[in-house]
Amino acid sequence: MNETPQQYARRVTGYLEGKDPMEVLSTTPRALQKLVQGALKKSLDAKPAPDKWSATTIFAHLADSEIVYAFRLRLMLAASGCAIQATDQDAWAAAFDYRAEDPAASVEDFRVNRERTLRMLKKLSNEQWECYGIHSERGMETVRRVVELIAGHDLNHLRQIHAILRK
Numbered sequence: 001m002n003e004t005p006q007q008y009a010r011r012v013t014g015y016l017e018g019k020d021p022m023e024v025l026s027t028t029p030r031a032l033q034k035l036v037q038g039a040l041k042k043s044l045d046a047k048p049a050p051d052k053w054s055a056t057t058i059f060a061h062l063a064d065s066e067i068v069y070a071f072r073l074r075l076m077l078a079a080s081g082c083a084i085q086a087t088d089q090d091a092w093a094a095a096f097d098y099r100a101e102d103p104a105a106s107v108e109d110f111r112v113n114r115e116r117t118l119r120m121l122k123k124l125s126n127e128q129w130e131c132y133g134i135h136s137e138r139g140m141e142t143v144r145r146v147v148e149l150i151a152g153h154d155l156n157h158l159r160q161i162h163a164i165l166r167k
């Protein structure tokens with residue numbers, strides 16, 4: 001998609017439509033489990049277009065994104081003001097062969113890391129929510145902002161998977 005990092009951030013947080021980001025973060029694992037359960041392997045592996053990701057690839061992307069977010073949040077909380085390196089999601093998809101991943105395993109990996117992230121976030125003080133990092137493409141982002149972006153990222157990919165599986 002041809003959009004700037006700023007346009008991307010605006011689009012994904014737009015999916016929140018007033019929802020509480022922490023509520024979104026806590027409900028996504030179950031929503032992903034429901035999508036995987038009962039879906040045919042053929043449908044999970046099918047690409048909606050030659051240049052688009054399959055559901056299998058998206059599930060693997062979500063599992064890896066959760067590791068990236070967990071690490072970034074910890075960097076920001078332990079050393080506020082630190083640099084945050086952007087990642088190239090297509091390079092990750094190729095390097096770690098997302099197409100060959102088991103979607104149910106990806107969802108389970110996602111769930112475990114998401115639960116750890118939620119436990120960590122629930123303990124934060126008001127000041128800690130304002131800790132920040134300097135993202136290499138989007139600039140300064142607080143922990144509060146990153147959590148909104150994670151929630152928007154969840155909703156973005158949930159919509160995408162729903163559309164691919166037509167559920």
Ligand code: NI
Pocket residue numbers: 061065153157
């Ligand atoms: Ni994504």
